[in-house]
Amino acid sequence: MTANSTICGAQGWWNRLVGEGKAIDTNTYNVIAFNIPGNGYDGFFIENREDFVPRDIADMFVLGLKSLGIDHIYASIGGSIGGILTWEIAVGYPEFVDVIIPIATDWKATDWILANTFVQELILKNSSEPLHDARVHAMNLYRTPQSYKEKFQRSIHEKKNMFNVESWLLHHGQHVEERFTLSAYKMVNQLVRTNDLTRARGTFEEVVKGVKAKILLVAIDSDMFFVPSENIDTFERLKSLGKNVDYREVKSQHGHDGFLIEFEQLEEILKPVFSYENKYFSEE
Numbered sequence: 711m712t713a714n715s716t717i718c719g720a721q722g723w724w725n726r727l728v729g730e731g732k733a734i735d736t737n738t739y740n741v742i743a744f745n746i747p748g749n750g751y752d753g754f755f756i757e758n759r760e761d762f763v764p765r766d767i768a769d770m771f772v773l774g775l776k777s778l779g780i781d782h783i784y785a786s787i788g789g790s791i792g793g794i795l796t797w798e799i800a801v802g803y804p805e806f807v808d809v810i811i812p813i814a815t816d817w818k819a820t821d822w823i824l825a826n827t828f829v830q831e832l833i834l835k836n837s838s839e840p841l842h843d844a845r846v847h848a849m850n851l852y853r854t855p856q857s858y859k860e861k862f863q864r865s866i867h868e869k870k871n872m873f874n875v876e877s878w879l880l881h882h883g884q885h886v887e888e889r890f891t892l893s894a895y896k897m898v899n900q901l902v903r904t905n906d907l908t909r910a911r912g913t914f915e916e917v918v919k920g921v922k923a924k925i926l927l928v929a930i931d932s933d934m935f936f937v938p939s940e941n942i943d944t945f946e947r948l949k950s951l952g953k954n955v956d957y958r959e960v961k962s963q964h965g966h967d968g969f970l971i972e973f974e975q976l977e978e979i980l981k982p983v984f985s986y987e988n989k990y991f992s993e994e
C-alpha cells in the first residue's frame with residue numbers, strides 16, 4: 711500500500727529477491743518498476759482519486775512500458791496492490807505478458823477488504839491525525855495476533871507507560887507520516903477498495919477466458935487481509951477452466967506483510983520461474 715518502485719538499494723523493498731545472482735537475477739532479466747501514479751514518491755499527486763480504479767493504473771504501466779519501446783514482458787510480479795495490477799495486465803493485455811505472479815493479493819475486493827477499507831475511509835475522514843491513525847489500524851491487518859504475541863509478550867514500555875504493542879503501532883503511525891502523504895494514502899485505499907477484475911467485463915470465468923499468461927498464485931498462509939482461501943478458490947476456478955495455473959503458500963506467522971519478510975520461501979518459489987534454462991511452467 712505504502713511501498714514504492716524502489717526495489718533494490720539502501721531503501722529497497724525486495725533486495726533479497728531482485729539483483730545480481732538473486733532469484734530474479736538482473737544478470738538475466740531487466741527489471742522495471744513504476745511508482746503508482748498518485749503515491750507521491752515522485753512529487754505527483756492525484757486529487758480526483760475517485761475517478762481511478764486499478765485498471766487505470768495497469769493501463770498507465772503498460773503505456774509506460776510501451777513508451778520505452780517494450781512490447782512484451784516475460785513476467786509481471788507484485789505483492790498486494792502490485793499483485794492487483796498483475797491481474798489487470800494479464801486480462802487487459804493478454805499478448806503482453808508470459809507469466810503473472812500475484813502475491814498476497816486478489817483480483818477483487820472481498821467483503822472483508824471492503825469492510826476494512828471502509829473503516830480506513832472513516833478514519834481518513836474523521837480523525838484529527840488521519841494518516842497516522844489510518845496506518846495504526848492498517849498495521850493490524852498486515853500482521854497477526856501470533857506475530858504480536860511473539861514480539862511483545864504483553865510487555866510494557868516503562869518510559870511511555872504503555873504496552874509495547876501500542877508504542878510500536880504509534881511508531882508506525884509516525885513513520886508513515888515521514889514518508890507518505892494523506893493524498894497518496896487516500897489514493898491507494900481507493901485502489902484497493904475498487905479492485906474488481908470483472909468490472910464492466912462479465913463473470914470471472916468470462917473475464918479470464920482470454921488470459922494467455924501462466925499464473926502463479928502466491929498466498930501467505932496467515933494473511934488476514936488477502937486471505938489464502940480466496941486464492942485457493944481462484945486456483946480451483948482457473949484449473950477447472952483449463953488455465954495454466956499454480957498455487958504456492960508461504961508459511962509465516964507475520965500475515966500479509968509476509969511478502970516483505972519471508973524471503974527465503976519466496977526465493978524458493980520464484981527461482982524456478984526465473985531460472986533461464988529451466989522454466990517453471992512447462993511449455994505448451
Ligand SMILES: N[C@@H](CCO)C(=O)O
Pocket residue numbers: 711712713789790791852967
Ligand atoms: N505493509 C506494507 C504492505 C501493505 O500491502 C505497506 O504498507 O506497503
